[in-house]
Amino acid sequence: MPGSFSERSAVGGQRTDHDGDSPRIVGLTNDMGPAREPAQEPAQIRLVGVSRRFGDVVAVERVDLTIPRHRRLAVVGPSGCGKSTLLGLISGLDEPDAGIVEVFGATAPGDRLGRCALMPQRDLLLPWRSALANATVSLENRGMSRRAARATVRPLFARFGLAGFEDHRPAQLSGGMRQRVAFLRTFVAGKDVLLLDEPFGALDAITRAEARDWLRAALDAEPRTVVLVTHDVEEALLLGHEVVVLTGRPGRVAARIPVELPAGGSRRELLASAEFVRLRDRVLAALEGSQAPATATATASSATASSGAASSGVVASNVVGSDMVGSDMVASNAVASNAVASGGPRPALVSPVAEPAAED
Numbered sequence: 001m002p003g004s005f006s007e008r009s010a011v012g013g014q015r016t017d018h019d020g021d022s023p024r025i026v027g028l029t030n031d032m033g034p035a036r037e038p039a040q041e042p043a044q045i046r047l048v049g050v051s052r053r054f055g056d057v058v059a060v061e062r063v064d065l066t067i068p069r070h071r072r073l074a075v076v077g078p079s080g081c082g083k084s085t086l087l088g089l090i091s092g093l094d095e096p097d098a099g100i101v102e103v104f105g106a107t108a109p110g111d112r113l114g115r116c117a118l119m120p121q122r123d124l125l126l127p128w129r130s131a132l133a134n135a136t137v138s139l140e141n142r143g144m145s146r147r148a149a150r151a152t153v154r155p156l157f158a159r160f161g162l163a164g165f166e167d168h169r170p171a172q173l174s175g176g177m178r179q180r181v182a183f184l185r186t187f188v189a190g191k192d193v194l195l196l197d198e199p200f201g202a203l204d205a206i207t208r209a210e211a212r213d214w215l216r217a218a219l220d221a222e223p224r225t226v227v228l229v230t231h232d233v234e235e236a237l238l239l240g241h242e243v244v245v246l247t248g249r250p251g252r253v254a255a256r257i258p259v260e261l262p263a264g265g266s267r268r269e270l271l272a273s274a275e276f277v278r279l280r281d282r283v284l285a286a287l288e289g290s291q292a293p294a295t296a297t298a299t300a301s302s303a304t305a306s307s308g309a310a311s312s313g314v315v316a317s318n319v320v321g322s323d324m325v326g327s328d329m330v331a332s333n334a335v336a337s338n339a340v341a342s343g344g345p346r347p348a349l350v351s352p353v354a355e356p357a358a359e360d
Contacts (some may be wrong), residue, residue: 042105043069045090045193045225050099051250052085058250059085063099065244065253069192070223074240074259076230076283077290082251083229087195090227091116103193117191121201123182125170131181132157132166138189153188160184161214176207183215187222196228200235212238213267233283237261237276245286255286 047065051058060082067073075083088094089101092112103112125134135156136149144152157163160180170178179199186194199215200208216239219226230236236243237259245255262273270276 042102044102045104045227046100046102047086047089048100048102050089050096050101052082052089052094053097061250061252063251063253067225067227069104069225072219072226072228072239072241074228074230074236074243075246076233076236076243076287077246077251077254078248078287079231081246081249081290083246084197085251087118087197087227087229090193091118091195115191116193116195117186117189118195118197119182119186119199121198123170123178125178125181127170130167130169131162131173131177134170134181135184135188138185153184156184156188160218174207175203176211179203179211180214183218187218192225194224194226196226198230199228201231208235209267215239233280233287234271236283237279238267238270243279243283245283245290247290254290255282257282257286 045065045067047063050063050065051061053059063086065073065086075086077083085094089096090103090112092103092109092114095101095109100107101112103115106112106115125131126137129137132150132154133146135153136144136146139149139152140146154166157166160183162177162180162184165173165177170181173181183199200211203211212235219239226239228236228239230239238261240259242259243255243257244253245257246252247254257279259279261270261275261279265273
């Protein structure tokens, strides 16, 4: 996805707790003191009556959605139904024409942005940086020195299946490994909300299946509040606690399907289980009904509850911390800047021919 890369984040540091050999990220600190405790905020993402229009095109209409803290919502639907606009609205990169978007109590765009990290289909790694240096970009943007940032992130490489590849450049990594570096870069930002826009869409089928299994295990071990946009029903069921099916444009909720799969067992056993087959059939049936707007509206009215999604065109971006890359920008253009959420200046864009920064 072509585009230029600007990076936004608040000044601060990363604090970790160590449990044996696996450091766990527990919060952020900054000049104002420790990060706010989750209990002080509404523990959910909430969209109420949200509509978004682009000119004559209505992307999403009357969307209601609630995602409790540390639950994972997968959004599927026809192409162009407004899935990616959902991510832009939640992240604060876009504003609805009607309705309310709230992320853990925050409704202002900059405040929503400060709570979210978004990862797109492409990894957007900087080719002149090593895997370790790419993974530390979000911490460096927060004001942490390169030495301290790398000391913080290096122990996580083994946990993310990247041990021994810290000094490799992106061109020397497989597609799956590049995606792991990109996820680690987003993960260490310490944001509780992860917005994933088809993060494995560029991978081959075998690598994609392995990456899904790894991500599911990572999120089980270190929970985050996740909204995943995907065209893959199997991926939606394997990664989500709930699947929302959208109608054709304008995007409305056609179905909301809770996912409860058997614990344990291999991926092959899980895919062959009676419950997985039943859930897959429900999602596919809802998708078939969502293709025709009239049918989709009827389906939506009989759904268990309402949930939401968004437009196809506004944002396919990468977050490094709270840093995002717009869909019309180029990945190789990276520049550190202060976050909108922290009251700093808006980030400047850098020419595609900007010289790469020298590494330590």
